[in-house]
């Protein structure tokens with residue numbers, strides 16, 4: 024089921040990618056997920072208003088490195104002209120351009136961007152047309168199924184995007200009003216796949232390697248985007264690939280977990296300096312410390328940690344926890 028994925032002129036080694044996650048998919052986390060096997064990673068969503076009005080300051084959000092490739096840049100905005108202008112500005116910063124048409128948060132939809140666009144198909148057409156004309160990068164959109172439950176405009180939006188020159192569409196099959204509640208309706212991915220000739224990527228409720236294989240198998244979608252399932256669990260990419268190759272996968276060991284936390288911390292230090300690194304890694308330890316004996320105590324200690332030494336001591340504590348054969352440490356046992 025895993026296979027190379029072509030999006031416009033971009034050929035990905037395989038079709039399991041890291042989703043854009045605001046506040047999370049910065050350079051250090053992207054590098055961690057790539058090392059585990061993600062074939063593509065995206066920036067956090069970047070405000071077109073910020074880019075066009077503040078220029079250099081917002082461009083800092085696009086910080087990358089040679090190992091951080093291929094890179095998808097995700098923009099959010101609602102004005103075709105501004106989005107096109109922003110697309111020209113970021114052309115040299117990544118390998119693919121995605122427009123966010125799915126974000127449900129009030130701050131974003133209040134400006135007419137994100138999933139608010141799903142209520143305005145004509146605007147979507149104008150946006151894709153303008154951005155298509157402005158960039159040579161592969162162009163994709165990421166959408167939800169509609170604004171209200173039952174709106175289900177996803178096929179119409181997908182067809183419009185395809186007609187205007189979009190190279191792929193990602194669907195998170197939940198309405199905006201659902202936010203993250205309920206279950207993603209994967210049957211809509213199958214319907215989207217039937218409606219379009221361009222690749223369809225699926226997003227929604229991919230928490231285990233089995234979920235990933237099931238989505239690919241049940242929906243026929245061309246690729247999948249792992250989002251919340253990668254938080255504190257970046258080895259999920261390795262496990263999805265392993266499951267494809269051998270029909271099974273190795274649970275993460277405490278040594279692997281500790282090594283990855285250590286590496287993640289070092290990447291944060293390199294990228295942002297010690298103070299920010301401590302603050303950022305504490306958030307991630309909240310996700311990394313799950314599913315093994317003593318995890319909740321480690322989360323509590325991480326919460327109150329204020330120095331690099333404290334964080335390093337915690338990592339060593341995790342390393343010293345014995346692995347339990349047969350125990351699946353990816354689910355929270357507490």
Ligand SMILES: Cc1cc2nc3c(=O)[nH]c(=O)nc-3n(C[C@H](O)[C@H](O)[C@H](O)COP(=O)(O)O)c2cc1C
Nearest residue numbers: 042043044045067068165195226227228229250251
């Ligand atoms: C904290 C958080 C931040 C997110 N940020 C973005 C974003 O910047 N751009 C975007 O297109 N989707 C964003 N999403 C949506 C995810 O990419 C994904 O589509 C969604 O979480 C469904 O997948 P999941 O159920 O596997 O997590 C975000 C989701 C979460 C939980």
